[in-house]
Amino acid sequence: MTDPAYQRLGLPVTASPYAVLRAAVRALHPDTRAVRGFREARKRFYRLMLCAHAARQAAGETPTG
Known part of the structure; x- marks a missing residue:
């Protein structure tokens, strides 16, 4: 299951x-x-988006939508 926040980014699997x-x-x-004060939370959000993208690339998912 992909993170909904990552899905809203609308990126292709091939994105860097x-x-x-x-x-x-x-x-x-x-x-x-x-x-x-939100700096750590922003960094955590960016890391989550990168991890979700890496997982999607590793799974070889096809773009949807």
Whole structure:
């Protein structure tokens, strides 16, 4: 089961990790990105998106939608 937040990024399986990070950053509201206290949470979110993408690539899933 893929993380719903990762699915909302709408990335193809062939996307690079850098593209995943860019999409994850754009997915967050600017106010959320600006709060210094959320730094660890943002880093955790980015790591989760990268892990979900790596798992999807390892499983060889085909793009849906």
